[in-house]
Every structure is written in C-alpha cells, then in structure tokens.
C-alpha cells in the first residue's frame with residue numbers, strides 16, 4: 582500500500598467507528614493553516630512499570646506531591662474538547678499495570694477523542710485487547726527495540742519481552758485495534774538490515790512503524806553519541822520511501838508538512854500535571870493544576886523555537902536546540918521550568 586492509501590484506510594476506519602471524532606480530525610489541516618494548535622496530548626498518568634529499559638525517560642522526573650487523578654483527566658478532556666482537540670495517548674510507565682486504567686480511559690471520554698495507548702505489550706492478552714477496544718481505545722503503540730529477539734530482550738532486561746510484544750501486536754490486531762510498532766533508533770542501530778526487516782514485517786501485517794530517534798535525555802542524558810546523524814536521517818527517509826509504513830513524526834502526513842510538532846501537534850503531561858512541548862523535552866511550559874490548557878498552549882506558541890518550522894526533530898536531531906536548551910535540563914530535577922530554559926529573546930514579542 583502507498584502512504585495515501587494507508588492514511589485513507591485509517592481515516593475511513595475512524596469515520597465508521599467514531600464519526601464525531603472524524604469530524605474534528607478532518608479540520609486539523611485548516612486549523613494548522615490558520616496557526617491554531619491541535620496537539621495530540623500524551624499523558625504519562627503514572628510512571629509505574631514492570632520493566633527497566635535502558636532508554637527509559639520516566640525515571641528522571643522529580644517526585645511531586647500531587648499526581649493526576651481521573652477527575653483531573655475529565656476536566657482536561659472537557660477543556661481539550663472545547664478547544665477542538667481530538668487525540669489522546671495514554672503512556673507511562675506501563676498503562677496495563679495501572680489499577681485504575683478503566684477509570685483513566687473513561688475520564689478521557691473516548692467517544693470524543695481518538696484514543697491511543699503506548700505499551701510494552703507484556704500483559705496484552707487477547708482478552709485485554711478486546712476489553713480495551715470495547716472501552717473505546719483505537720490504537721496501540723507497542724514497543725519493539727530491535728527486530729532481533731536477543732537484543733530486544735537484553736534492552737528490556739526481560740527474557741520473554743520480545744515474544745510478548747509480538748503476541749501483543751497480533752492480539753491487538755485481532756481485537757480491531759490499529760497497531761503501531763514503536764521503535765527507538767540510535768546512531769548505533771539505525772542503518773541495519775534489522776530495521777528493514779522490521780519494516781517488511783510491519784508492511785506485511787498492516788502495522789505501521791513509529792520511529793523514535795534517540796534523545797540524550799532520561800537514561801541517555803548528555804550521551805550525544807546515541808543521536809542520529811545526517812546519514813542516519815537519510816537512511817530513514819529512504820526506508821520510508823521504500824516502506825511507507827515506516828514513519829517519523831517529522832515526515833509529511835495527511836497532506837501536511839509540519840516538521841517538528843512541538844506544541845502545535847503534540848503536548849505531553851507528566852504524572853505531576855506539568856505540560857511539556859513533547860515527551861522528549863523535559864521543560865515545563867505550565868501545569869494543568871494551576872492554569873488552563875488554553876493558557877499553556879498560548880505560552881508554548883509564544884516560544885520562537887516551537888513556532889518556527891523545523892524539519893529536524895528538536896530534541897533528538899537539531900544540535901543547536903540540543904546544545905542550547907536540552908543541555909539546560911541535564912543533572913536537574915525534571916522537568917525544568919520554562920523560565921530556566923528560555924530568555925526574553927526566546928519569546929515572540
């Protein structure tokens with residue numbers, strides 16, 4: 582299938598299953614042209630996890646007293662809907678071990694939003710997949726660090742992790758969920774046959790691959806040697822040309838070439854209510870416990886580097902951004918406050 586056909590098929594599935602959400606989503610292009618932010622909101626509801634992965638970013642967030650609750654999420658969902666936003670992603674931690682996962686999903690009002698969940702797949706039995714679908718989940722992003730079983734298991738510090746992730750993909754597909762294989766690509770593992778084999782596997786099974794390039798944050802804080810270079814980026818672009826299912830969020834999609842989508846296309850909320858411009862930039866631009874989402878988006882849109890078009894991923898590829906801003910987060914309790922990261926001249930006047 583070519584990229585346009587893949588996108589059309591996804592939209593048609595949504596139109597049939599959640600027509601009200603489809604009506605919101607098809608307005609994104611027009612909103613984008615008018616400069617109206619329509620971010621997918623990724624919510625790390627809890628950092629509880631059953632694995633200890635080498636590249637984990639969650640462990641670096643400083644503990645705070647107040648944590649997200651379902652009533653906080655209901656309030657967030659109401660405001661997001663009133664702003665015309667249409668997509669949530671539940672992440673963590675590992676959502677499938679959240680005791681109140683059903684309450685979390687319901688609080689987000691899945692009939693009003695396209696719902697995704699990021700999981701390592703460990704506990705995604707056939708029954709669990711069917712349950713998630715019945716709760717209103719649309720898509721699962723299942724992590725696979727390497728198409729080589731041994732390497733994935735080593736990275737996850739778990740001997741059965743690869744097989745469980747594989748089983749999870751097919752359980753999700755059988756339950757009617759869209760499946761995204763989420764893989765982290767470093768300079769060291771980028772230009773390999775194994776990534777191409779993963780793309781072939783995904784294409785054959787109607788999955789897509791979300792390529793997450795490595796960031797020098799979390800367990801890799803300050804380790805710039807893991808970052809991809811221009812040749813790696815070119816390799817990924819060519820792999821995408823050959824296998825359209827292999828995707829990066831900086832690649833054009835659905836008729837839009839947005840580049841890096843910080844604030845306008847993505848926002849992340851930590852377990853402690855802090856909002857960051859993306860999962861991988863640990864700089865808070867506000868807290869949902871203290872102010873409205875609209876205010877926070879407005880602040881994010883007033884920061885130049887998040888408003889100017891960038892074909893590069895700011896957090897993992899743009900060396901200027903990494904050296905100037907990401908480096909300010911190193912060795913600090915995370916996320917740092919926006920005033921620690923940005924000066925007067927970083928704001929649009």
Ligand code: SF4
Nearest residue numbers: 841843859894895896
């Ligand atoms: S910084 Fe990178 S991961 Fe974050 S929104 Fe931009 S392109 Fe995506």
